Amino acid sequence: MDCMVKHHPHDYLPAAGHDALLPGYDLLARLLGFNSVYQKLIAQAKLADGHRVLEIGCGTGNLTIRAKRAHPAIDAVGSDPDPRALARAQRKATGLSGIRFDNGYAQRLPYTDAEFDRVLSSMMLHHVGQDAKPAAAAEIFRVLRPGGRLHLVDIGGEATAPDGLMARLIRRNHHAAGNLGDAIPRLLRTAGFDCTEVATQRHRILGQLNYYQATRPD
DSSP: OOOSOOOOSSSSOOTTSSGGGGGGHHHHHHHTTHHHHHHHHHHHHTOOTTOEEEEESOTTSHHHHHHHHHOTTSEEEEEESOHHHHHHHHHHTTTOSSEEEEEOBTTBOOSOTTOEEEEEEESOGGGSOTTTHHHHHHHHHHHEEEEEEEEEEEEOSOTTOOOOHHHHHHHHSHHHHTTTTTHHHHHHHHTTOEEEEEEEEEETTTEEEEEEEEEOOO
16 A cells, blocks of 8 residues: 555655555555455465464554454464564554564565465565565465465556556556566466465455465475
């Protein structure tokens, strides 16, 4: 959700597009209806007791915390390069056990090989530069155990989709444009995943959202 601000003083794109907008990020996510997106992604992941679950680009922790509350017996980890967002996530998770938030980039994950059963990604991939996306996909593959799965939702579909003005403007942004067409499944298959599109959703502001399941083969 980086449509509001294009310029920022970091080597990553903050969740809200700029540090100054971070205090309003959670409200914006609710207004845009992302609670239902998080719930849909969690349901698709079919989390089970004892699963180790990583969210990459966790921002302020909305999805990680929701997954932990829905499945208290999982070990939940959120990773993000933005220390301000992580501080908010940690405060929001106060009182929960078996959950933590780490500083890390998707293309340089600070975890060992085959450490996780599931990786979740919600509206993160379009924050990663085109040159870094192959490394991010390879890192996700590396930290998943054989048979483990990535569950991802992000802006997708065709560039010419008949969306409203705001969606068309967002999809012309170079961050979102890198997700269009078959870019996401092609990226994940190149990294070695078996990738399937499991659902699509029309969003009133962002246009089409695509949900993918990508499995690391046994």
